[in-house]
Amino acid sequence: MVIRVVVVEEMGLLRGALCAVLANEEDMEVVADVSDVRDLPAVARRARPDVVLLDLATGSPGGIAVIEELGAHSSGTAVLAMSYRWTPSVLEAALTAGARGFIGKDGPLEEMVRMVRSLAAGERVIDPVAAVAVLSPPTCPLTPRELEVLRTAAEGLPLKDIARRLYLAHGTVRNHLSSILRKTGARNRVEAIRHAQRDGWL
Template sequence: MIKVLLAEDVHMVRGALLALLTREKDIDVVAELGDSSKILPTARLHRPDVAVIDIDMPGESDLSTVEKVHSELPQTRALLLTNHWRPATVRRALSMGVAGFLLKDSPPENLVSAIRELAAGRRVIDADLAVSAWQAPTPPLTDREMEVLRLAAGGEGVTDIAARLHLSPGTIRNYLTTVATKLNARTRVDAVRIAVNAGWL
């Protein structure tokens, strides 16, 4: 039996996915939730084989929750679902070793087969997502610079970013200055706009 954790914040969508998966004799949905902050503790409790996660859920930004699950529970394979994918997000997910990535408008049978493939140790990445991600221009920023810019884009101030990343406010200001220089941006807001338009955030 394949144990599955289902994380989706839209009740109707989660209900439809749950109904789909519970029809399968070899799949057992051990937990379903709509709050991204509960993904890691729930995964620790149930230790699912596959975690089906909507990465567009409100809460922790981007792939941070998925990274934590991957780090603590390597036996749990993540299958990410998204409507609004960005090339940089797909690239980061693939480099992290995420096992599966599907668009939400994929046929329902694709989700079921993807779960089985992941449980068998294989990877399933939507072909269009993979091709587009690798063809898109690579951001000229380091991973740390992207992380700082991502937090700034989320509305966090220098002090908050410094506390979250365990760095000094001066270091964060230096990162933001470097980011603006690399992107030829006049301001932090301009840097965010450039990164969003390029599909990096």
């Protein structure tokens, strides 16, 4: 049996490399490759793949929604989700949406090929690097109060509204945000929020 695979990856060079590796396997055929995850449901209905290799940008709701849609309309298709960095919250969301496999994007290509075969055979798979990342997530360097400030900032509120919401002085909030940037290595508030979401702190 030839395993029909669709590759979803935004970066053209990486997408081409993944397609080449899979197409080189005698028991696999790359029936489509997609750069925009939003195009996947239509492509999957047309190509009827056994396995979809899906780049799941950490924290991206689009990829999770597409996995759910595939489960509803292409139930015979197994999703192997890829990510550079897994966190408990991202993996749980992908698992709940219906992904059956998880692999780090910096993992060995032969492991990816093996996992595609396992998924086509009806198994669930997770690579050791992803498992370790989820079982041992990065330690959060932020204090509970700093997390509270960052969580409120994630709502898009200006400094004075954050201060009012948390019953803090304007200068205290500014000091907390400065400390957050220093501890996370972020250049601005948005980057700090993304960093915290990526590592599962928010």
